[in-house]
Amino acid sequence: MKMLNTIKVIQKINIAVRTNLYIYYFRRIPLIGQLLNPSAYNNDSLKGMLVPMAIILGELFNFLKKTAYLILVVAAPAFFIAQMKHISISAVDIWFYLLFILSGVFAPLQVSEVFKVTNNKVTCIKYLKIDAREYTHSWLLIRYVPFFVYFTIVIIGVTLFLGGRITDALLITVIILCLRMAGEAFHLWLYGKTGVILTRKSAINVMLIVIMLIASYGVTMLGYVLPVSKYLYNPVVIIAALICGGIGVYMLFIGDEKYRSDYVKITDTSFLLSNAVKQSQTHLVKQVEVKDKDLDTMALSEEFHRKYQGYNYLHAVFFKRHKRLILNAVYTRLTVVAIAFISVVIIRFVDSQLGIAISQNMTRWLPFLVFIMYFMSIGEKSCRVMFNNCDFSLLHYGFYRNRNTILNNFTIRLKILSKYSLIVPLATILGTITFSAMCGTPWLTLDMLAFALTIIILSVFFVVHHLSMYYLSQPYTKELKIKNPFFRFMNWFIYMLCFACLQIKVAGMVFAGIVMAFTISYIAVALVAVYRFSPRTFRLK
């Protein structure tokens, strides 16, 4: 009776959350979303109407999830592997083998409903003070009863489709359920003995996934499977499975009394899925965060303080303290250029004919270089660094949002970043000219001039593109997530243009001319747009 009440509470909370989610997502639909005002969350009759929908959709979703898993992960691979020429095993045998390995052997090791942390669990145990043992028992029933029902239906369906017997399907479902119970109990036992929660050990989990993939699909594709269906009627197998399941159920529901003392681990909120997602989002901020070693305050001399004033001073200190984040990217790219140069020089000495041929065709690589330079640009990363470490705080102040200030800062940054961006193309040009001279190829040509000019303009172009898009859309949130569709579209557009360059077979003056015309026009338009619109667009989200 007590357990029944707990199940009711759990389900009520789940349904309440789901109905609120329906309202939340409905309100986010453009145009019609506004038909529902925020008081809808408090509208009992509306929510009453949503309850049956929440129950039906919830179960339907659960069923479809299990069906999708069994069909896409187990049945479809079994079907396709059976079609392979060198495979002489029937699809139904592969299906049973994969099902046994994936759902009966590895899933019990990788899934633990006891230690899985959900919002519902935290709410019930931590805040509503429901007994942890009582909750876990109810939760196991809520999870595993539908699991058994839905698995039985889908497994029977697939088995019949693949030409198997209904009894085989029933037996394997029971065995899988027994193994899942044993698995749950194993996690509990392991925790009791060692304090280790297996599902929270990411290295072990990765290892298990690799072994699972080899033992399931890998072994099957080599033509070896354990004839599972043959053993299904073996009394030893059935009894062993039932004993495992029985011990599991006993430990979960009767034997283990420690849920109450272990509830802290069971409800550790750092293992909530939403928290894990949040943590993964902070990596964007971490990438551009300054470290203490970057911030050597003693490094700035009196002369430095005297030399720079106002916004020039702000940027001088900023770029000095963010050298590692911005210039390291330049150094990495320089290393790539140096390696490429050394490689062609070695080729020149090993095979002089090939070396000469390369030197004569250097400028033909221009279309390829356009694409490479897109990735080599430091513009995008610099914008993230500037937003996270400088603009996010200063944009709170009116003086920093002033039209003249925004444009002045844009100009300062454009100059500094263009200067940094020129290092790599200049090294590339120097390398190309040196190599041509080494090979005796004439380098003082119109082709080389066009090549040099194009990559210099391209490097400035990418900086202008990233910086102007930053000023025209300021797409970042505090967590550095991008919230602006225009920003995304423009980046995609430029990427596609650069990618399209890869398809161009003919380089030379014409290509260089087109690239220069486009980039110069783009730079001009972007600068005009920044000067016109950025005082309105360069704001915090």
Next chain:
Amino acid sequence: MMKLFIENITKSYDGKEVLKGASMTFEQGKIYGLIGRNGAGKTTLFNCLSDEIKADKGKARITDAHGRYAHLLDTNDIGYVFSTPVLPDFLTGYEFLKFYIDINRGSRSDIKSIDEYFDMVQMPKDDRFRLIKGYSHGMKSKIQMLCFIIAKPPVILLDEPLTAFDVVASLEMKRILKDMKRDHIIIFSTHILQLATNLCDEIVILNDGKLSQIDSYMLRRKDFEERIIELLKDGDEDA
């Protein structure tokens, strides 16, 4: 005398009207305490005035020193001290002040040295050369206060400003605000009624999205706190 007119400012979030035509006139030489319950819209009002967010309707105008030629309130007219200070972490306190003094040098002739400003807020010498990244909430608030002491904008908005200060710094800040009020319009929001009675010349209540000024004689009444609480409760019930 300089005047600030707030005229019919409205602001809604997600269909909920937070400011419902807030209007009020503020005068130079006074410290106004803006009092309202949690979520009443005090920060929203400040954000609208400082152009942090756009108001749906309404405007704010400010006159010249003689109470004439009212023009729309500009970001340069405002100094805003946030309840949670945000400053660029990569600078030291000294460097930030140098930068801030530099950008205000053109518009102000009475600028002091960096150390004089630090002395005003009793910032220890060592801390001046430490990165803001490592500053406490109170230290960051001091730097924010120094911003308006340097720039001397006509309107100074302070959002819960003194709660982060220790008693000594708080007393010093109060003294600075009292010294400055002659040339400025100072509005600060607070929950602490004792602070309001202590420091303010006028009390403005933000209730149900509207501003109302209460008689200044109430500040001296013994039952000031009870009366304010009653007013806030009444407004809540009316709403």
